[in-house]
């Protein structure tokens with residue numbers, strides 16, 4: 001059996017030797033280089049693009065703007081079937097500017113250097129308009145009531161113990177190591193796109209629409225991804241731009257988005273503001289919960305962060321209401337970032353739980369255990385498998401939680417003040433439509449699926465699943481993914497890829513084994529499998545992953561040093577296909593959570609709406625020195641309602657809850673409750 005064993009990544013050697021081909025590595029004959037020019041206003045109109053000086057730069061072959069790019073179609077409504085995109089409008093499709101950095105021209109040249117120089121010589125004249133950039137508020141936007149049960153207002157008013165607080169999370173920018181990139185090459189009326197995409201099938205659908213060609217004329221490759229964190233789920237403007245320029249020029253065009261442009265043109269987690277009202281009886285049983293959230297979106301699209309995604313089922317509480325609203329601002333479109341909705345949402349609700357525990361004079365762990373849900377009370381259906389209580393208990397034991405003393409600043413070690421905090425976490429578990437082909441040879445096999453490996457281990461897991469299903473050693477299984485012409489597979493998103501590929505891979509292997517019975521021993525036989533997704537349907541049971549984090553921070557007030565030292569995490573993620581890649585996901589998410597809690601924030605100039613810290617010097621992410629020691633445990637309860645191996649997903653859940661556990665630990669150490677991320681040293685030096 002290979003499933004359940006911590007084997008190395010089958011593509012690991014290719015990656016560490018540099019042989020893995022990433023999108024921007026692609027060099028084609030006659031390839032040209034595109035460099036987009038970004039707007040220096042956040043709102044208004046382009047009056048004139050003067051390309052004279054740019055065209056005079058040696059090597060520059062063309063400059064495009066909204067008057068001469070040719071026809072690019074905006075994308076219609078987003079759905080899994082028609083393709084999903086967050087910035088619906090095609091690039092260069094009008095003279096209006098909606099955000100700072102929006103592409104207003106594209107310079108194409110024989111070299112990257114010439115294109116970069118040319119871009120600096122494009123002179124754009126603007127008519128600036130009013131910039132909408134004010135901080136967002138909880139009552140902003142048309143209020144949409146989500147889940148609702150009982151009478152939360154009445155229960156809240158009648159409760160002796162209440163918390164009513166507002167929490168804020170800032171804009172965070174996805175910063176995968178690998179920059180967004182597109183290489184577009186036409187042959188006749190067909191285009192090949194080398195992309196860094198978390199969803200090659202979706203990319204094909206969206207680009208076919210934007211380019212006005214049929215689906216079979218677009219082929220998208222993403223052999224490897226230098227991660228994405230949600231930022232590469234949907235296509236961004238550089239892709240249709242590269243394709244449009246390549247079509248006009250009859251030569252391949254490469255565009256690599258710069259790190260600076262990553263802060264403007266390829267999505268971000270929106271800022272959120274969330275009011276949480278929560279009440280309990282004297283024993284700590286929740287009596288009501290209200291969660292009202294707002295996120296910003298851009299002027300033309302409606303990106304909804306869905307902060308209350310987990311609120312409705314994660315707590316047992318009879319009276320509940322969640323509402324949401326959108327606030328239009330002059331920013332590029334937000335998009336999904338690792339754990340969209342639940343991650344900022346659980347920061348708010350798990351922080352409120354900690355505040356409630358303080359108000360009750362109750363241990364925050366005991367408060368969680370008292371309110372563990374037995375079923376999904378939001379949908380009023382049972383869970384497929386939920387062991388969050390065991391996550392809390394085992395995590396507490398491994399951490400040594402029972403030694404915690406409640407008083408602020410009461411725990412010390414080596415002259416440092418200790419803060420201990422904890423929080424729960426949860427994330428959806430679903431499947432997407434998936435088809436798989438398996439070619440079975442006498443003693444080897446190859447698995448084909450148009451999914452991709454964002455770095456989570458999809459190559460390896462497909463080989464493990466097929467190995468067990470075929471009875472062939474994993475080393476004899478090869479895997480072809482990252483090509484939209486293969487049998488359509490799931491996006492690498494929503495932590496759904498692993499669960500999605502299991503049923504059709506097993507079915508395709510069985511089909512191939514069956515066909516081999518009537519074939520000669522030397523023949524290659526081909527098996528097919530497909531399965532319908534569960535995502536977006538009307539479930540009879542509620543399937544989620546669960547977990548708990550216990551965190552120790554140290555605080556040295558004399559030098560204002562705050563460190564996250566130690567994290568114990570227990571995850572109930574169903575059957576774990578590969579404990580090594582799974583642990584890697586949770587550990588990476590914990591570090592991501594340290595960044596979210598303590599460092600990450602994209603700041604915009606209040607006057608111009610330009611992101612100010614759009615580089616790695618000023619936008620701080622967690623570094624090696626910020627890594628805590630991490631102890632990750634997986635419970636082993638296969639969830640057979642979801643697929644025959646009982647696997648759920650672990651890509652996102654590890655980030656949920658971390659920030660709340662850290663700010664709760666910070667409160668325990670310092671007495672300062674930070675409700676507006678990230679925690680800054682200034683917050684802790686309050687008089």
Ligand code: MOS
Pocket residue numbers: 198228229230231233336337338339340492493494495652
């Ligand atoms: Mo994840 S934000 O669905 O890539």
